[in-house]
Amino acid sequence: MSIRQSLLALLSEQPRHGYELKAEFDRRTGHSWPLNIGQVYSTLERLERDGLVVRGDEDDDGRVVHSITTDGRREVQAWFANPVVLDNPPRNELAIKIAIASSMPAVDLTALVQVQRRASIATLQDYTRARRAADPDDLAWHLVIESMIHQTEAEVRWLDHCENAALRASHRARAARTARAAAAVEPQPTPPATTNPLPASQKSPR
Amino acid sequence: MSIVLELDNVTRSYGSGPTTVHALREVSLSVERGEFVAVMGPSGSGKSTLLALAGGLDQPTGGGVGVAGTELKGRTRDELARIRRRMLGFVFQDFNLVPTLTVLENVALPLELDDARTADALQQARHALERVGIAELADRGIDQVSGGQRQRVAIARAIIGDRRILLADEPTGALDTSTGDQIMALLRQLADEGVAVVMVTHEARHAGWADRVIFLRDGRLVDESRSDDPTVLLRHSNSRVPRRIFDPDVEA
Incomplete structure (x- = not known):
């Protein structure tokens, strides 16, 4: 979706041919997600089908220049005016893996988290090196790489959280086992259920 | 390859x-000249203890610590203090500067404590301030410079006299993200x-x-994670991270 909107935005500046669109897209996103020319042409075909661009004539080199239509301009304005909404957040393999692992006592969650943390930190080392090597005036590239640094940083913070949450859960489970064992040895009269309407998991701090 | 700081099987109990x-x-940890090592771990995992042992502020109960080829074990308190002052500098989260002294005087302080001539200490302090990019602030009071600048003063003090080892404990803890990046x-x-x-x-x-x-x-x-890890390429070969970072041939 973002390729379609980006190409349309570039066409709202001036008519361009396919290769020129690819070069402009790559340059303005810091060459971080280079397009292949096939993607550009198939996107242009769909934009034409939807009445958002029109094809011009071939020039002497056989290249076709595309121009934006009024409907196309309206779509560009709408793109910039509205927030990007992830209706359906992409499936997060890591979150799923850790959720599954946390439900399996046989899996060492601490070790799993550390393997991931190390990989994330190594990735941050690479990103940071790339950022240092970049031309300070290349704002597009700077913004793109900072986006990745922030995401990776958030991932490490979330991993710390997973580890702490799992640790607290195992402390609670151990405390509950100890309490049950003590109760078995020396039965206590059970308090009336009404004095304690909350389940155990909601009573404990955090 | 020259090792300037070495922890050999160190235990502190x-x-x-x-x-x-x-x-x-x-x-065990060996740090080479020009190497930048970050230490991570949950609170209570021993991070600050490691730094204190590396800097001779604390003594291990097992194993040994070597600073610039000098074994710290068996040194007197005075000898340790002298080694610290000549070889290594500390930087802390809360800067630990003397508020009644100027920027320049703060930086010169370790050399003065080491009985250097004042003129000589001040000259080296100016040089250290140049290295950290705030030579123009030399005569300001500590309360007249920003948080990021104060940390630069602390770093200048830590490296004065061409000391080879810098030990930093959460040096950006009191700074905002962008100032932290600059540090x-x-x-x-x-x-x-x-x-x-370290x-x-x-x-x-x-x-x-x-x-x-x-x-x-x-x-x-x-x-540990090394940035020169040969498995790096392997690590990225099946990831969707932007190509330019890992493929220098894709250029602007």
């Missing part, structure tokens, strides 16, 4: 018998100039500046 608490257990860029620059930097941090973002990140847990060194 408190108490004895069944109540013994191990702050650090059998940790990281400065530590990176000093490492590239040959200073060995920094404790809980910020992944800042650990990203290091050549090597070591992970402590319950006093043990459990893992």
